[in-house]
Amino acid sequence: MKLKLFAVPLALTLLASGAQAQTLVATSNIVVNALDRSINFTSDVTSRISDMKVVSEARDEAAGFVASGGAIRGARLEAAFASLRNEFPDVRGAGDRVLAETILAQ
Numbered sequence: 001m002k003l004k005l006f007a008v009p010l011a012l013t014l015l016a017s018g019a020q021a022q023t024l025v026a027t028s029n030i031v032v033n034a035l036d037r038s039i040n041f042t043s044d045v046t047s048r049i050s051d052m053k054v055v056s057e058a059r060d061e062a063a064g065f066v067a068s069g070g071a072i073r074g075a076r077l078e079a080a081f082a083s084l085r086n087e088f089p090d091v092r093g094a095g096d097r098v099l100a101e102t103i104l105a106q
Contacts, residue, residue, distance in 0.1 A: 062103040
């Protein structure tokens with residue numbers, strides 16, 4: 001009887017640990033895949049945007065945007081975001097931070 005009382009909590013603990021490990025792996029995969037997409041997007045677009053005047057003019061504002069965690073948004077930066085999203089359809093789903101970092105990477 002005492003063995004059963006010990007075995008049940010142990011079994012539940014092992015099951016919970018397994019579920020947490022699977023959740024951790026799934027979360028890690030999501031983060032890695034998102035980072036990979038972001039890096040691929042950045043490397044593809046950066047080489048094509050270096051000649052866009054509106055983007056190069058927004059570089060300082062992009063630095064302020066990234067440094068402030070998105071709190072500082074200037075007119076030039078907003079124009080660059082709009083221009084990038086208009087010029088590159090695959091960018092429309094990208095977040096503002098990714099676009100700002102792309103501008104800084106050029």
